[in-house]
Amino acid sequence: MAKVETKTSLAKGDLRDVLREMLLIRRFEEKVEERFRAGELPGFLHVAIGQEACAVGVCRALEDGDIIASTHRAHGHTLAKGTHPNELMAELYGKAEGCSHGYGGSMHLYDVERGNMGANAVIGGGLPHVTGAALAFKMRGEPRVALAFFGDGATNIGTFHEALNLAQLWKVPAVFVLEDNHWAESTPESQHSPIRDLSDRAKAFGMKALKADGQDVEAVYKTTRQALDYARSGKGPVFVHLDCVRLHGHYIGDPQVYRDKDEARKLAETRDPITLLREKLAVSDEEFDELDAEVTEIVEASVDFAKNGTDPAPEDALKNIYA
Amino acid sequence: MPELSYREAVRDALATAMRQDDGVFILGEDIAEMGGSMGVTSGMLEEFGSERVRNTPISEMALAGAAIGAAMQGMRPVAEIMYEDFMTLAAEQVVNQAAKLRYMSGGQLTVPVVFRTQGGAGWSPGAQHAQQLEAWFVHIPGLKVVFASTPEDVRGLLWSSIYDDNPVVFFEHRTLYGIKGEVPEKIEPIPIGKARVHREGEDVTVIATGRLVHESLKAAEEAEKQGVSVEVVDPRTLQPLDEETLVASVKKTNRAVVAHEAVTRMGFGAEVASVIQYQAFDWLDAPIERVGAKFAPLPFAPVMEQFIVPHSDDVLAAIMRTVGRNGD
Ligand SMILES: Cc1ncc(C[n+]2csc(CCOP(=O)(O)OP(=O)(O)O)c2C)c(N)n1
Numbered sequence: 001m002a003k004v005e006t007k008t009s010l011a012k013g014d015l016r017d018v019l020r021e022m023l024l025i026r027r028f029e030e031k032v033e034e035r036f037r038a039g040e041l042p043g044f045l046h047v048a049i050g051q052e053a054c055a056v057g058v059c060r061a062l063e064d065g066d067i068i069a070s071t072h073r074a075h076g077h078t079l080a081k082g083t084h085p086n087e088l089m090a091e092l093y094g095k096a097e098g099c100s101h102g103y104g105g106s107m108h109l110y111d112v113e114r115g116n117m118g119a120n121a122v123i124g125g126g127l128p129h130v131t132g133a134a135l136a137f138k139m140r141g142e143p144r145v146a147l148a149f150f151g152d153g154a155t156n157i158g159t160f161h162e163a164l165n166l167a168q169l170w171k172v173p174a175v176f177v178l179e180d181n182h183w184a185e186s187t188p189e190s191q192h193s194p195i196r197d198l199s200d201r202a203k204a205f206g207m208k209a210l211k212a213d214g215q216d217v218e219a220v221y222k223t224t225r226q227a228l229d230y231a232r233s234g235k236g237p238v239f240v241h242l243d244c245v246r247l248h249g250h251y252i253g254d255p256q257v258y259r260d261k262d263e264a265r266k267l268a269e270t271r272d273p274i275t276l277l278r279e280k281l282a283v284s285d286e287e288f289d290e291l292d293a294e295v296t297e298i299v300e301a302s303v304d305f306a307k308n309g310t311d312p313a314p315e316d317a318l319k320n321i322y323a
Numbered sequence: 324m325p326e327l328s329y330r331e332a333v334r335d336a337l338a339t340a341m342r343q344d345d346g347v348f349i350l351g352e353d354i355a356e357m358g359g360s361m362g363v364t365s366g367m368l369e370e371f372g373s374e375r376v377r378n379t380p381i382s383e384m385a386l387a388g389a390a391i392g393a394a395m396q397g398m399r400p401v402a403e404i405m406y407e408d409f410m411t412l413a414a415e416q417v418v419n420q421a422a423k424l425r426y427m428s429g430g431q432l433t434v435p436v437v438f439r440t441q442g443g444a445g446w447s448p449g450a451q452h453a454q455q456l457e458a459w460f461v462h463i464p465g466l467k468v469v470f471a472s473t474p475e476d477v478r479g480l481l482w483s484s485i486y487d488d489n490p491v492v493f494f495e496h497r498t499l500y501g502i503k504g505e506v507p508e509k510i511e512p513i514p515i516g517k518a519r520v521h522r523e524g525e526d527v528t529v530i531a532t533g534r535l536v537h538e539s540l541k542a543a544e545e546a547e548k549q550g551v552s553v554e555v556v557d558p559r560t561l562q563p564l565d566e567e568t569l570v571a572s573v574k575k576t577n578r579a580v581v582a583h584e585a586v587t588r589m590g591f592g593a594e595v596a597s598v599i600q601y602q603a604f605d606w607l608d609a610p611i612e613r614v615g616a617k618f619a620p621l622p623f624a625p626v627m628e629q630f631i632v633p634h635s636d637d638v639l640a641a642i643m644r645t646v647g648r649n650g651d
């Protein structure tokens with residue numbers, strides 16, 4: 001997927017490409033749900049359906065050389081950071097061709113060459129790494145930024161507070177992107193945090209905090225761009241608070257007994273980032289169907305690629321333990 | 324006798340204790356509306372309310388520590404740590420605080436807290452969601468460590484753990500939640516520190532924990548067909564350890580296999596092997612065999628995961644090595 005030049009907003013042509021990429025991620029994850037339900041995919045999977053604008057808007061704003069650390073909800077981030085759908089799907093099928101060569105799985109997607117330092121199955125696990133990576137960039141005088149994705153639930157774990165404090169103290173070029181979907185598994189935000197504005201947590205460290213509507217990909221892009229410029233210029237880290245929605249369950253198969261059925265339905269009707277962008281660009285049904293057919297083909301091809309992939313040899317499990 | 328699943332048995336111990344005792348309460352991530360990520364506490368919010376079925380933020384260190392603080396003030400909290408892997412986040416409070424508070428205070432403090440957690444491989448979650456870390460906690464003076472493998476044991480031992488005046492780390496195995504078994508009509512406490520002989524035999528003793536108890540019972544049946552009589556013993560409590568029962572069994576059979584799902588290196592089985600060789604040295608007719616995971620993190624791809632973790636075949640092979648060396 002082509003990268004945009006350094007600029008503060010997206011041109012109309014770019015936005016069509018953004019729409020296509022968001023749709024690709026959506027169709028990819030729907031396919032993952034379907035294949036999981038069919039019993040083809042092992043393990044434990046979380047989709048980010050409804051949060052595509054965050055992944056795409058943020059990753060589009062990055063420069064080559066910038067790196068990300070992701071979460072357990074990582075498929076969208078991974079695709080948006082440039083991993084080929086074939087390599088991602090192959091990983092979910094546990095194949096050697098996968099982006100983690102079958103060692104990782106959905107919660108451990110890595111693509112180091114493309115600046116993806118990994119998904120993480122431990123909440124908050126990647127946040128200190130981002131502080132440290134940014135420290136390395138600063139020490140070596142490289143104009144690079146390290147960026148972390150994390151959820152609202154993650155703002156309650158120690159590593160979040162420790163990593164942000166350290167980043168601000170050392171003024172490292174890091175960006176901390178909160179994807180605030182207002183749920184941590186079954187726990188609504190009101191039950192996991194006593195404050196209503198989670199960016200207050202960054203402000204407590206004296207960190208610059210920006211906000212954007214996470215369903216509006218243009219706003220996400222612009223805000224991230226601003227944060228990256230600030231961090232890259234040596235002024236210190238930035239906290240980016242994206243207000244977004246989780247349209248599906250916490251994990252694939254989650255019956256969501258804890259959630260009002262109407263909530264997700266209403267959100268899907270009013271806050272679907274793909275619909276919002278499509279309307280903004282006035283994309284006709286015909287045009288949309290064309291895009292859809294195109295990305296669906298890519299997704300189907302990724303499943304074929306994955307199924308025809310190579311199973312690792314059992315003994316491969318003893319490799320890669322030490323460098 | 325009624326039949327309960329392992330999951331229901333855990334819930335029954337929790338709920339029964341909560342019904343009879345206001346000081347008992349549970350806390351953990353997603354344990355309320357969702358009933359916990361393994362469904363263990365399902366329905367408990369409705370019965371006991373959100374004061375005593377406390378959903379917590381994702382803050383393992385604080386939730387473990389808050390349970391400790393409440394315990395010091397006379398409550399009997401049971402904290403759920405969603406995955407054993409996250410015990411590493413709670414570890415500061417469990418290891419440096421709970422384990423040592425009584426000691427450091429010269430006997431003034433009592434910390435009757437239980438940390439329930441679960442782990443185990445076989446479903447391909449990858450390296451951070453299925454570790455078996457029980458040995459870490461057995462290494463810490465001041466903690467009791469329980470690892471139950473049947474519905475009856477898990478219920479009776481959880482009951483004893485709740486009413487024990489010491490911090491107890493209570494391990495459950497993920498793949499066992501669905502297994503069913505008969506349990507006594509009324510909860511019968513099972514003493515902490517008492518092993519269970521699952522199957523009597525003459526030739527080899529297999530000492531196994533968690534999922535490997537079931538794998539070992541399968542292996543024992545197979546060995547029987549091949550003319551080898553196997554005794555299977557589950558220590559159930561890893562600390563304190565029922566050395567007497569284990570040693571007596573080995574003195575009878577003269578051969579021992581230790582088996583667990585955790586990696587063999589520095590695993591719980593190493594301690595058991597040491598106890599046996601020291602106390603039953605003259606009775607041993609073969610080196611003690613150890614069965615455990617190969618020395619690797621858990622890989623995602625199922626073929627690799629299956630290769631790393633031990634199965635009944637591995638136990639059977641170990642049993643056969645002990646008799647083979649003896650020329651049987
Ligand atoms: C340390 C730790 N505790 C608990 C979990 C289990 N867990 C996985 S995702 C999750 C909720 C995360 O919520 P949030 O950070 O808001 O991200 P979201 O799932 O909404 O994307 C929890 C509790 C975990 N993976 N790591």
Ligand SMILES: [Mg+2]
Pocket residue numbers: 151152153179180181182183184185
């Ligand atoms: Mg969330």
